[in-house]
Amino acid sequence: MESNMAGWERKQTDTDKGIVIPDDWPGYPLDLFTYPEHYSEDLDCVYIPHGVIIDRTERLARNIMEDLGDHDIVVLCVLKGGFQFCADLVDCIKVLCRNSNKTLPMRVDFIRLKSYLNDQSTPDLHIVGADNLSVLNGKNVLIVEAIVDTGKTMKTLLDHVEAFKPKMIKVAGLLVKRVPSGTGYLPDYVGFEISNRFVVGYALDYNEYFRDLNHICVISDGGKLKYKI
Ligand SMILES: O=P(O)(O)OC[C@H]1O[C@H](OP(=O)(O)OP(=O)(O)O)[C@H](O)[C@@H]1O
Numbered sequence: 001m002e003s004n005m006a007g008w009e010r011k012q013t014d015t016d017k018g019i020v021i022p023d024d025w026p027g028y029p030l031d032l033f034t035y036p037e038h039y040s041e042d043l044d045c046v047y048i049p050h051g052v053i054i055d056r057t058e059r060l061a062r063n064i065m066e067d068l069g070d071h072d073i074v075v076l077c078v079l080k081g082g083f084q085f086c087a088d089l090v091d092c093i094k095v096l097c098r099n100s101n102k103t104l105p106m107r108v109d110f111i112r113l114k115s116y117l118n119d120q121s122t123p124d125l126h127i128v129g130a131d132n133l134s135v136l137n138g139k140n141v142l143i144v145e146a147i148v149d150t151g152k153t154m155k156t157l158l159d160h161v162e163a164f165k166p167k168m169i170k171v172a173g174l175l176v177k178r179v180p181s182g183t184g185y186l187p188d189y190v191g192f193e194i195s196n197r198f199v200v201g202y203a204l205d206y207n208e209y210f211r212d213l214n215h216i217c218v219i220s221d222g223g224k225l226k227y228k229i
């Protein structure tokens with residue numbers, strides 16, 4: 001049994017880490033896919049193609065429906081990196097609601113946390129903007145986050161959200177990075193466990209670049225240099 005940050009006990013199973021991408025996964029050559037020409041010098045490889053992200057998201061939506069179906073939930077989207085995953089996950093849940101006997105009434109709220117400069121987490125982790133989160137009081141909350149890397153953002157967010165005394169908190173994280181110095185936090189729903197490389201695309205950025213790329217890619221050293229602050 002493991003205890004998550006919200007304090008609930010749960011058993012860890014084989015599928016908890018999602019699709020585990022090993023350290024020696026080289027990714028796909030860029031030329032096998034389409035991507036914006038303006039990033040042609042800035043990427044090493046396509047790490048997770050867009051279609052695979054969507055296929056995995058469909059399954060996460062099904063798992064969420066099975067666990068939470070017939071409850072009302074508040075989806076809390078973590079901006080900016082989480083906007084694409086959240087939009088696609090909500091779309092998948094909507095499709096399931098239209099095509100099954102179960103239903104999952106959702107409202108969607110947003111919170112923005114910012115801490116990264118270049119490819120580094122900084123101690124300056126702050127909440128930039130948030131809807132009035134008092135609406136979370138007594139509610140079932142599903143936090144939707146694109147990536148858990150060091151885990152600092154998720155820790156800060158969970159502490160913040162818990163203060164509003166929701167009835168339940170679940171977390172969906174598209175990516176969890178294997179980092180030796182990480183907090184080890186594992187969301188309730190995980191898309192992929194990835195190696196310790198800086199990835200961009202599908203709304204994940206490097207200094208605000210690459211959010212307009214649909215695949216998840218590994219940024220090249222040249223790309224890091226070009227967009228460095
Ligand atoms: O686990 P951690 O090491 O804390 O990193 C994860 C966070 O880092 C990124 O946010 P960022 O601060 O870059 O803001 P952004 O989402 O606006 O790009 C990402 O979107 C996560 O929220």
Ligand code: HPA
Nearest residue numbers: 149197198199200204205
């Ligand atoms: O690998 C990453 N890519 C983009 N944003 C991030 N925020 C934490 N880790 C990452």
